[in-house]
Amino acid sequence: MKLKVRPTGVERVMREEDFIVSKTNPKGIITYCNEIFMEFSQMDEQELLGKQHNVIRHPEMPRAVFRLLWNTLENGREFNGFIKNLAADGGHYWVFANVTPSKDDKGNLLGYFSVRRKPSQAGIRWFEPLYARMLEAEQAAGAAAAIDASTPLLNQALDEVKRGYNEQVFALQFS
Numbered sequence: 585m586k587l588k589v590r591p592t593g594v595e596r597v598m599r600e601e602d603f604i605v606s607k608t609n610p611k612g613i614i615t616y617c618n619e620i621f622m623e624f625s626q627m628d629e630q631e632l633l634g635k636q637h638n639v640i641r642h643p644e645m646p647r648a649v650f651r652l653l654w655n656t657l658e659n660g661r662e663f664n665g666f667i668k669n670l671a672a673d674g675g676h677y678w679v680f681a682n683v684t685p686s687k688d689d690k691g692n693l694l695g696y697f698s699v700r701r702k703p704s705q706a707g708i709r710w711f712e713p714l715y716a717r718m719l720e721a722e723q724a725a726g727a728a729a730a731i732d733a734s735t736p737l738l739n740q741a742l743d744e745v746k747r748g749y750n751e752q753v754f755a756l757q758f759s
């Protein structure tokens with residue numbers, strides 16, 4: 585279920601000390617969210633628990649980013665990235681997200697865990713125009729071919745800076 589609200593373009597900016605935290609079950613259904621999550625999404629626990637995270641999906645985010653997120657998690661690895669999220673009042677907020685699979689001591693998947701922190705301006709400046717180009721390519725290609733159309737744009741941008749995806753994300757957030 586996605587928000588039906590029209591984006592207003594009004595941004596909420598995370599504070600240095602903020603952590604937006606959520607946990608899900610193995611199907612990606614939200615089972616926990618903290619107060620800061622509720623503040624930024626403008627939703628209460630009742631509206632968030634039991635939903636997928638696409639409840640805060642912003643229509644300007646390219647599909648390929650979420651494909652990368654899920655592929656990374658399904659391979660048992662951590663995903664890091666810059667994500668623009670939609671709030672229930674139509675506002676938006678950028679996050680630097682770390683998403684991890686949680687497993688028990690036998691390696692069985694228990695669920696997923698995400699902690700978002702204030703993103704760097706450098707990260708938003710680099711990814712925002714790239715996401716816009718990726719989205720345009722996805723919309724021109726149509727839903728079925730969207731990811732194949734936009735992934736080369738991401739790879740090309742990474743080739744230009746001679747970095748892998750994680751390397752570029754970390755360089756923009758931490759240097």
Ligand SMILES: Cc1cc2nc3c(=O)[nH]c(=O)nc-3n(C[C@H](O)[C@H](O)[C@H](O)COP(=O)(O)O)c2cc1C
Nearest residue numbers: 608612636637638640641642650669683696697698
């Ligand atoms: C732990 C976890 C955290 C996630 N956080 C976000 C998020 O902050 N924003 C978002 O749009 N999608 C997030 N996702 C991805 C969503 O589940 C979903 O794939 C994405 O919103 C695209 O949805 P759609 O394919 O239905 O359009 C997260 C997934 C997991 C497992």
